[in-house]
Amino acid sequence: MFDTIIIGAGFAGAVLAERLATQRQQRILVIDKRQHIGGNCYDRFDDHGVLIHQYGPHLFHTDNKDVFDYLSQFTQWQPYQHEVLAFIDGQKVPVPFNLNSLHSLLPASLADSLELKLIDHFGYGVKVPILELRNVDDKELKFLADFIYEKIFVNYTAKQWGKNPEDISPEVTGRVPVHISRDNRYFQDKYQAIPAQGYARVFQNMLNHPNISVMLNTDFKDVFKLDFDTTKMQFMQSEFTGQLIYTGLIDELFNSHFGELPYRSLAFKFEHLPVDQFQDKTTINYPNDYDFTRITEFKHINQQIVPGTTIVKEFPQAFERDNPKKNIPYYPIFTDENKLKLDRYLAFAEQFENITLVGRLAENRYYDMDDIVARALQVFNDMH
Structure with missing residues (x-):
């Protein structure tokens, strides 16, 4: 019945479903365990008429014109420039840390001196990774780097990853930039906007095609079987010889064969x-x-x-797989041990010619929204 089965109705799955249905005239089935399409980008109106993002704020930004033009087929845009404040020492200051944050948190004379040193050393309008700032041979700039690290990054990261601050390597947050500017925007991309009618409408428009069927409230393991020895696939107890595009947890696809990834x-x-x-x-x-x-x-x-x-x-x-209140995976945990396990899964997956892995969970990589759309478009272009 279907040429391609896609597991997951987030951006990776929806882009590939739309491309294969409209450009290759394939018959597509999209399966998702949730009761809605859109993955973590799903939004809805709450009981009070407020449009909420069900899985936390999703704010579209990109410098990739091809991605922006592609998505513009499915939505009109409302310009939106995101700004974030951090509650530090009883006041709210812009993050990422910039010159405005500097003058809010430190005495005027010290802030003036540090601003001059930052501009002199790095230039104006640049982003400096905090690890680079910590390695500068200047006592005042080193003090500033440690101040920013302690006040803004280390405890936030400790909460985010469930670790004690002293157990967090500086390299973990070392790439987080300090902005030597007075631009309070969180992103500086050329295209910054939100879908005018919400993200859910974008996905509806992408998947609204006679060649695309969608099966919600369905765990793929209940309808799909993979034989590791023969590499054959079964859908609804019949042999399936088409393509499988998988965007879920890579360890779940292979029944935790090499152990669970955290x-x-x-x-x-x-x-x-x-x-x-x-x-x-x-x-x-x-x-x-x-x-x-x-x-x-x-x-x-x-x-x-x-x-x-x-x-x-x-x-x-x-993250707890069997606890419905904790079983949504948001962030892969990157450690050397986990990378070895992931590499075994990725090598194993290569034995299956008809399986393509796409997305944050399937590839165990961190993708922003525009990155995953670009990745899905590239996967489509590479398909023969």
Whole structure:
């Protein structure tokens, strides 16, 4: 019945379904264990009429014109420039750390001196990885690097990954940039916008094709079987000789053959409040206070005019496969041990000519939204 079966209805799966159906006239089945399409980008209107992002804020930004033009077939855009504040020492300052943050947190004379040194050493308008700043041969700049690291990064990272601050290598957050500018935007990409009618509508438009069927509320393991010895596939107890595109957990596809790969999960606590606005910006990070890492207020994103406001608090947590409150994997955990295990899975997958792995979970790589759309388009172009 189907030429290609795709596991997962997030961006990776939806892009490939759309391309194969419209450009190759293939018959496609998309299977997802959730009761909605869109993966973690799914948004919906809550009971109060506020458009919320069910799995935390997703803010589209890219410098890739091909990706932006491709998605523009399925949505109109509402320009949106994201700004984030961090609650530090009782006040809210812009992050990533920039010259405005510097002058908010440090005495004026010291801030002036540090600003001059930063510009003199690196130039204006550049982004400097904090690890590079820590390695500069200047006492004041070293002090600044340690100050930023301690106040903004280390405790946030500890909460995010469930580790003690002293157990976190500086290299983990070493790539996080310090902006030597007064640009408070979180991203500096050329294209920054949100879908005018929400992400769910984008996915509906992508998958709305007579060649595409969608099966929700379905764990692929209940309908799909893979024989490791013969490399043959079965769908609904009949042999399937088409292509499988898999975007889920790579270890689940292969029945944890080489052991389970670890992930971090998140818990979201939504609250509706009887005020027009709860906080100054869309997202405020809390690196050093409270158990949650950040609060997002959704009305800032789409400028909705509705009574009240809805916020969400984000709590990092352990990933537990059999616990429905903790079984959504958000972040692969990158360690040397996990990489060895992943490499075994990737090598094993190469034995299966009809299987293609795409996405954050299937490839165990961190992709932004635009990256995964670009990756899916590249996979399609490479298919024969």
